[in-house]
Amino acid sequence: MITTIQYKSRKLKIDLSKPLDISIPIQSSKHNVGAWHLTEPRIEPVTMDDWVGSVSKGAAVNFNNIWFNPHAHGTHTECVGHITEKVHSINKHLKTFFFFAEVVTVAPEEFAGDFVISKKQLQFALGNKKRDAIVIRTLPNMRDKLSKQYSNTNPTYLLEEAAIYLKEKGIKHLLIDLPSIDKEKDDGNLLAHNAFWNTKGKLRLDATITEFIFVPNKVEDGMYVLNLQIASFENDATPSKPVLYKILE
Numbered sequence: 001m002i003t004t005i006q007y008k009s010r011k012l013k014i015d016l017s018k019p020l021d022i023s024i025p026i027q028s029s030k031h032n033v034g035a036w037h038l039t040e041p042r043i044e045p046v047t048m049d050d051w052v053g054s055v056s057k058g059a060a061v062n063f064n065n066i067w068f069n070p071h072a073h074g075t076h077t078e079c080v081g082h083i084t085e086k087v088h089s090i091n092k093h094l095k096t097f098f099f100f101a102e103v104v105t106v107a108p109e110e111f112a113g114d115f116v117i118s119k120k121q122l123q124f125a126l127g128n129k130k131r132d133a134i135v136i137r138t139l140p141n142m143r144d145k146l147s148k149q150y151s152n153t154n155p156t157y158l159l160e161e162a163a164i165y166l167k168e169k170g171i172k173h174l175l176i177d178l179p180s181i182d183k184e185k186d187d188g189n190l191l192a193h194n195a196f197w198n199t200k201g202k203l204r205l206d207a208t209i210t211e212f213i214f215v216p217n218k219v220e221d222g223m224y225v226l227n228l229q230i231a232s233f234e235n236d237a238t239p240s241k242p243v244l245y246k247i248l249e
């Protein structure tokens with residue numbers, strides 16, 4: 001199913017029957033990805049007296065409750081409400097869902113005992129390309145990213161200068177395969193989040209950060225059409241399903 005999208009002065013031809021799903025599923029398992037010191041998500045049948053909401057237990061339907069945290073348990077998209085006193089809702093601020101994106105691969109650099117992504121690396125990867133969205137794949141890129149337990153591991157993060165660079169370049173949607181764009185333990189400074197959302201000036205209410213993606217190795221660096229879908233929760237963050245479409249010509 002081939003379609004052509006008119007984007008500014010370009011024509012972007014994509015095949016809708018070849019989606020590249022870069023989300024991490026949420027499952028009720030210790031093998032679910034995890035961060036921020038939470039236990040694994042739970043998906044469990046509702047019980048009422050001796051009734052159990054499971055067909056295998058005699059009910060007519062499977063009827064599960066789900067317990068999870070969007071920031072800790074899988075691919076999620078957040079807006080500035082993640083770090084402001086007023087809880088802006090992602091569902092009110094992400095209103096269009098197709099974006100022109102660049103997938104880039106970055107090998108984190110050592111900095112003050114941490115691993116980081118610098119402005120120079122993103123500058124090298126983006127050059128003078130104008131994009132709505134950047135999809136950052138960090139190296140090494142192995143399937144353990146689907147089930148890794150990140151708590152107390154001090155994962156790679158973005159330097160503040162890198163987030164400022166993306167903001168100044170007009171990137172509206174930042175997607176990354178890490179639990180956060182900021183350092184795990186930073187006394188609440190969240191320098192990269194603050195810089196990207198411009199919290200010291202006019203808030204970038206329409207800008208989003210999507211964390212915990214997984215970009216399979218078969219997806220090459222380059223231009224894509226991104227479909228960024230979210231579950232309609234009124235909250236700072238919600239589970240999301242980013243899907244890429246390769247541009248055919």
Ligand SMILES: N[C@@H](CC(=O)c1ccccc1NC=O)C(=O)O
Pocket residue numbers: 036071179180181182183184185186187188189190
């Ligand atoms: N680095 C912060 C914590 C933090 O960033 C955070 C904590 C819980 C859930 C999500 C977080 N950040 C996500 O981007 C701190 O040390 O206070």
